[in-house]
């Protein structure tokens with residue numbers, strides 16, 4: 023089922039979400055199906071459960087090569103529950119981000135370039151990856167949602183935040199997540 027996506031200002035986007043405690047259940051499968059359907063209907067690169075009002079630590083993301091964002095690297099489609107993120111070094115890189123909960127806007131956000139993340143899929147199988155670049159950025163953006171953090175709070179230079187159709191630095195590599 024496609025859900026409405028909560029928008030910035032909704033207090034539910036500010037809550038810390040609870041861990042998933044049961045895997046391979048009809049309830050978790052239904053949540054994940056709804057997240058995927060909602061993300062795809064919105065042409066998103068990712069979506070976190072709190073964005074549809076469900077306070078659980080579940081995110082979905084994935085990004086095939088997309089003609090709308092010709093410069094963006096593909097990211098494998100992933101369902102990630104109870105993620106733990108560890109930056110692999112102190113390197114931060116600025117990149118343009120958008121969010122399905124902040125429609126029409128883009129901001130330049132610093133993120134760790136190299137990231138180790140772990141978690142579980144819907145069946146409870148372990149996920150353990152070392153990634154970089156856009157993949158690392160999407161994971162950090164999505165997992166921030168689980169702690170009630172929108173990307174707007176991470177922007178260091180608010181002159182690099184604005185409406186997509188007004189920003190002079192055309193952010194063609196950004197997709198909403």
Ligand code: NI
Pocket residue numbers: 120121122123163164167198199
């Ligand atoms: Ni987002």
